[in-house]
Amino acid sequence: MARFVIRRLITMVLMLIVISFVTFLLFIVALPGGNPAALIAGRLATPAEVHLISVRYGFDKPIWVQYVRTMANLFDGSAYSYQEGFNVMGAITRGAPATLSLSIGAGVFWLLSSIGLGTLAAVRSGRYTDRVLTVLSMVGVSMPPFLLGAVLIYYVSYKAGVLPINGYISFTVSPWQWFRHLIGPWITLSVLFIGFYSRVLRGSILDAQGEDYVRTARAKGLSERRVLVRHILRMSLLPIISLWGLDIAQVIGGGAILTESVWGLHGIGQLAFNAIGAFDTVTLLAIVLLTAICVVVMSALVDILYAVLDPRIRLG
Amino acid sequence: MSEPLLQIEDLAVRFRTDEGAVRAVDGVSLSVERGEVVAVVGESGSGKSVTGMTLMGLTRGPNAEISGSARLDGRELLTMSNRELRAVRGNDIAMVFQDPMSSLNPVYRVGDQIVEQIRTHQQLSRQQAMARAVELMERVGVPRAAERLRSYPHEFSGGMRQRVMIAMALSCSPKLLIADEPTTALDVTIQAQILEELRQLRSETNAGIILVTHDLAVVADIADRVVVMYSGRVVEQGTLDELFYDPQHPYTWGLLGSITRVDSDRSARLPAIDGMPPSLLAPPPGCHFQPRCPHAFERCGEVPELSPRTPDSPGHLDRCWLEVERKRTLRLVDGQIGLAAPVRA
Numbered sequence: 001m002a003r004f005v006i007r008r009l010i011t012m013v014l015m016l017i018v019i020s021f022v023t024f025l026l027f028i029v030a031l032p033g034g035n036p037a038a039l040i041a042g043r044l045a046t047p048a049e050v051h052l053i054s055v056r057y058g059f060d061k062p063i064w065v066q067y068v069r070t071m072a073n074l075f076d077g078s079a080y081s082y083q084e085g086f087n088v089m090g091a092i093t094r095g096a097p098a099t100l101s102l103s104i105g106a107g108v109f110w111l112l113s114s115i116g117l118g119t120l121a122a123v124r125s126g127r128y129t130d131r132v133l134t135v136l137s138m139v140g141v142s143m144p145p146f147l148l149g150a151v152l153i154y155y156v157s158y159k160a161g162v163l164p165i166n167g168y169i170s171f172t173v174s175p176w177q178w179f180r181h182l183i184g185p186w187i188t189l190s191v192l193f194i195g196f197y198s199r200v201l202r203g204s205i206l207d208a209q210g211e212d213y214v215r216t217a218r219a220k221g222l223s224e225r226r227v228l229v230r231h232i233l234r235m236s237l238l239p240i241i242s243l244w245g246l247d248i249a250q251v252i253g254g255g256a257i258l259t260e261s262v263w264g265l266h267g268i269g270q271l272a273f274n275a276i277g278a279f280d281t282v283t284l285l286a287i288v289l290l291t292a293i294c295v296v297v298m299s300a301l302v303d304i305l306y307a308v309l310d311p312r313i314r315l316g
Numbered sequence: 317m318s319e320p321l322l323q324i325e326d327l328a329v330r331f332r333t334d335e336g337a338v339r340a341v342d343g344v345s346l347s348v349e350r351g352e353v354v355a356v357v358g359e360s361g362s363g364k365s366v367t368g369m370t371l372m373g374l375t376r377g378p379n380a381e382i383s384g385s386a387r388l389d390g391r392e393l394l395t396m397s398n399r400e401l402r403a404v405r406g407n408d409i410a411m412v413f414q415d416p417m418s419s420l421n422p423v424y425r426v427g428d429q430i431v432e433q434i435r436t437h438q439q440l441s442r443q444q445a446m447a448r449a450v451e452l453m454e455r456v457g458v459p460r461a462a463e464r465l466r467s468y469p470h471e472f473s474g475g476m477r478q479r480v481m482i483a484m485a486l487s488c489s490p491k492l493l494i495a496d497e498p499t500t501a502l503d504v505t506i507q508a509q510i511l512e513e514l515r516q517l518r519s520e521t522n523a524g525i526i527l528v529t530h531d532l533a534v535v536a537d538i539a540d541r542v543v544v545m546y547s548g549r550v551v552e553q554g555t556l557d558e559l560f561y562d563p564q565h566p567y568t569w570g571l572l573g574s575i576t577r578v579d580s581d582r583s584a585r586l587p588a589i590d591g592m593p594p595s596l597l598a599p600p601p602g603c604h605f606q607p608r609c610p611h612a613f614e615r616c617g618e619v620p621e622l623s624p625r626t627p628d629s630p631g632h633l634d635r636c637w638l639e640v641e642r643k644r645t646l647r648l649v650d651g652q653i654g655l656a657a658p659v660r661a
């Protein structure tokens with residue numbers, strides 16, 4: 001088991017190096033907006049000034065030198081947005097609390113809800129409850145977050161006045177207000193995932209129902225509940241847990257752009273949104289790397305969890 | 317005591333599927349006495365496993381239609397509540413399933429899976445249950461049992477898993493053991509060991525055993541009585557001697573004939589009878605074996621009841637319209653029992 005974990009962690013680091021290098025090539029070297037030195041120098045700069053900037057920032061150096069420098073800058077917090085001039089690390093750090101609150105809260109909410117609903121649908125499969133849940137999950141999956149967010153803001157926040165309209169309040173300022181401001185975003189972000197995950201889980205539970213070892217478990221005289229929890233769910237949860245790992249990583253890395261924007265959370269998603277609009281490649285590079293780190297770390301954790309749950313994997 | 321341990325009467329199991337109703341079991345009657353080994357033979361798809369699983373309530377479900385009666389010690393199994401059924405499963409009736417490769421949960425240690433069953437039915441501590449598991453594993457011929465119980469199923473060969481399944485089935489000393497081809501995955505020495513184990517279970521606890529098998533050598537070795545199934549029905553049943561020396565149903569002749577032909581390879585999956593078994597979706601009217609039977613005549617369009625047809629042995633039942641005396645000549649092929657080659661129309 002320890003060897004498995006170590007091997008998985010080494011792969012993870014290698015993957016990160018590759019991903020960061022490829023993103024670097026895409027964003028900085030094959031820059032869609034043109035020469036970065038020209039961008040920094042501005043429209044009116046002379047070729048000489050552009051050259052000076054190019055030398056100063058090291059854009060004339062070999063690519064791998066530029067790569068190492070950029071990475072070092074990003075990680076020690078001395079990378080600045082070429083266009084806006086703000087410190088990239090600072091901007092991400094400012095957005096992080098809102099984004100983390102959104103993603104972790106929503107992640108727990110949608111995971112638990114879909115385990116509950118998916119299991120219920122599977123246990124009641126073919127009956128009324130299952131049909132209702134099927135329809136609901138279809139609605140959930142096809143509901144775009146901006147629409148759901150807008151509907152919630154209009155009816156629940158504006159008309160009924162139950163929830164705040166938008167914004168993020170830090171937990172340290174007021175836990176209650178933090179919670180109240182996040183209820184809307186949590187729901188907005190979760191509905192689609194709940195619809196999708198509960199379907200996947202229902203399917204994998206129904207598949208497992210037909211396994212020979214589940215029949216053995218019943219033949220031993222175990223209660224239906226024990227058969228479900230010990231012999232079915234343990235394996236059936238794996239697919240949605242790996243989905244969850246990747247989705248939550250995306251959201252932490254600023255993937256919940258729509259939800260963050262509709263609810264005005266000023267998190268990393270909104271930072272990404274603005275950076276795209278402004279062709280702010282350094283910020284985008286940083287956010288993409290953040291997402292990559294989250295995804296790679298989460299998928300390593302998911303793999304390790306798989307190995308813990310399924311002894312056959314530890315061999316491989 | 318007049319009531320046998322297990323009495324099945326006219327059991328029928330139908331599954332609703334997209335293509336129509338599958339009559340997996342279509343009239344099975346049999347009984348098992350305490351301390352008796354009843355072998356169930358019949359070709360693939362004849363409903364042997366479904367019969368066994370139905371006794372444990374494992375075929376219950378929204379798409380299954382079950383009728384008839386099955387009483388264990390006088391208690392009706394088919395209409396029992398799920399709660400009552402749970403107390404019977406694994407405790408009064410245990411089943412060794414046909415496919416040992418997939419019948420153990422891959423994510424739990426083998427020992428824990430045996431302990432789980434023991435502790436479901438008996439008030440034992442984990443340690444006590446584990447000690448019992450070790451003892452059972454040694455009995456079914458697993459060396460270094462204590463150590464091996466810490467393994468996961470994928471670390472075991474098919475034969476080892478089969479022995480784990482058997483140990484598990486024996487763990488609560490069931491009154492009735494249903495062993496669905498328990499020796500198929502095993503080599504001959506282990507097979508003998510397992511059969512010995514079944515004999516011992518019978519003599520120690522007086523359990524009744526239903527042994528599903530394709531291997532007539534195993535039948536001859538251990539069975540007291542034999543039940544022959546064909547296409548969801550019992551077509552013949554009687555004592556070992558009655559079945560082997562005075563078989564009444566042409567399908568049984570075919571089975572016996574194929575074993576004498578394949579003597580050299582005992583493990584060959586029987587039977588080598590011409591033709592295909594009928595579809596369970598639309599079985600032929602009357603006798604199900606009729607389409608493959610070289611001796612069929614008009615009467616075979618009616619369903620023959622399972623009843624005693626030989627005057628001197630009332631326990632010997634079959635479903636064949638042919639006259640007993642005629643059968644005694646028809647079943648001889650080259651001086652041995654067998655099924656004559658079909659007459660092609």
Ligand SMILES: Nc1ncnc2c1ncn2[C@@H]1O[C@H](COP(=O)(O)OP(=O)(O)OP(=O)(O)O)[C@@H](O)[C@H]1O
Pocket residue numbers: 331333338339340358359360361362363364365366367414596
């Ligand atoms: N749940 C089910 N739904 C539909 N058909 C089923 C179901 N279970 C079993 N059957 C069908 O019932 C028939 C009898 O199956 P069964 O497993 O009892 O055969 P068997 O005699 O044990 O054969 P084998 O020797 O191959 O084990 C088969 O044709 C099978 O396809």
Ligand SMILES: [Mg+2]
Pocket residue numbers: 364365366414496
């Ligand atoms: Mg079978």
